[in-house]
Amino acid sequence: MKKQILFVLLSLITASSYSQNIKKTSGNPVFPGWYADPEGIIFNNPKGGKDYWIYPTYSAPYKDQVFFDAFSSKDLVTWNKHEKVLDTLHVKWAKKAIWAPSIIEKDKKYFMFFGANDIQSDQESGGIGVAVADRPEGPFKDYLGKPLIDKFHNGAQPIDQFVFKDKDGQYYLYYGGWKHCNVAKLKSDFTGFIPFEDGKIFREITPASYVEGPFMFIRNGKYYFMWSEGGWTGPNYSVAYAISDSPFGPFERIGKILQQDPKVATGAGHHSVIQVPEKDQWYIVYHRRPLTETDGNHRMTCVDLMTFDETGFINPVKITNEGVKPYVLK
Template sequence: MNKKKSFLALCIGIFFILNTDAQTVNDTLNAPKAVLPNVYADPHIAVFGKKFYLYPTTDGTVGWASTQFTCWSSKDLVNWKSEGTILDLPRDLSWAKARAWAPAIAKKNGKYYYYFSADVNIGVGISDKPTGPFKDALGKPLIPKGALKGQMIDPMVFVDDDGAAYLYFGQGNCNIVKLNDDMISYDASKIISFKPPGYNEGSFVFKRNGKYYLMWSEYDTRDPRYSVAYATSHSPMGPFVKASRNPVLKGKGIVKGAGHHSVVQVPGKDEWYIAYHRFKIPDGNGYNRETAISPMRFNDSGEILPVDVFEKLKKVKIKN
């Protein structure tokens, strides 16, 4: 091959590589696969010991009529193992039989406390293991339906560095209350209720570099615009100021209805991941959703950067 033809071949090769990279960057038709099989929504992600855990809502019924909760574990965020049913409403509760939604978990006092929505009440279970089974701690709701304005659903518990625990919950309004040390009681007169701009449901709180981040879902979960926004505060009970750059998680292209999330930090690292649901791909909707995980990053000012729902998830190892 002469020099002229070699140069032409090189130019064609470079063009092909650049064009392929551009197509990859702009590809909104090939999202990473869901991390759990079938349809699961409202995933709460946590880390205990050297494993990650997911606690989702079982999806796939109109009206979200599921009756059981499951747990999934992973050593690398990519490969997940079913730990089976950890709470069965008809079997384990006397006060609710269906609509098992949006759980969360926290560890304190050497026990695992599992907070969940059941028939639009909030309950709490307790276990010696993160994989359950969980026993109803109260024999009644922790937060009964009608206790406050909006729906009593979507509990999330944040345990601060000093051991104090705070319960966040509610659809329509965001409610906060400090839990007593037993993790299953509180002073109802000290509940704070407010509504951040755009707030609908699915609150989640974490702490980074001394700053508290309150995140939530906007729009309805059946709406393709379902997305996640956030606010910050210097206190776990607020006041919270909504960030100027929002939403930080939203659908794009084939990814629709990306929301109702949770966040996990890799132990010992400033490395964060966000778990969320999206409409099942293909042919999903607000009753058929699947769980995805994406990296979540911050800028130098501590602002959450927009999440790329097309970024491929790489394996993560937990080190002691």
């Protein structure tokens, strides 16, 4: 009897210790389920403070990719799931393969840019769309009633869109699969595009080895342009970057900063970046594949620290199972 009581007590102590250890870091993946192409962002909470948000692709066969879930957190460690923030039931032209949401707040509205239908030619219906909501958790509804981009321009498949606000307040859309990347200047209401000075709407900015998944941020006045390389189903999927003085480049490839660690996970790629406001504190949000998985759709969303050296170059990211420590935004 005494041995049984001692065993129960030891089990409770072990469970308590385990629980406390879990809470010390987020752990990777940061939430359960197969999710990929995550966009991380910070939004104000109407009740006060700020929240972290992650909007990923639901990683499944294309025919089943007909909705987006979202996840929010106060501290990067505990995440709340918001189911079906966008569903193709509310986007009549989108039938499958809705991918890589990119979201931004403007004029007290939340605009989500997304790819749909995985079109292979200009004769197919689909491309990049826009949805809008009053809250970051949705529900999002189709904003235009049609795709924003429904054709191939400069060889770029209309997928993997990222909306970027420049220092002067101008919004740009970076996008493109099939090893081509374009940038376009968005109208202020996001209903279309403003031509560049040369009359072109879509300007190609493809750097060396680019495949898909563009992302842009500014640090110390420099434009950091990032993208994914390799095949998304393979172990060597990875992220590289360039630095420029302009949002249009030129973008000279510097090197990879995120890739597989055969001891941790494979296929680390298609990422986004979160900066803690007014701090030089950065997180990379990305997907990867567990070592035990061979199914291309078995991808999970992870968060790790991203740091810079004294010259401004990005240090190679160490992918971890521990994830990141809690950090509450003010």
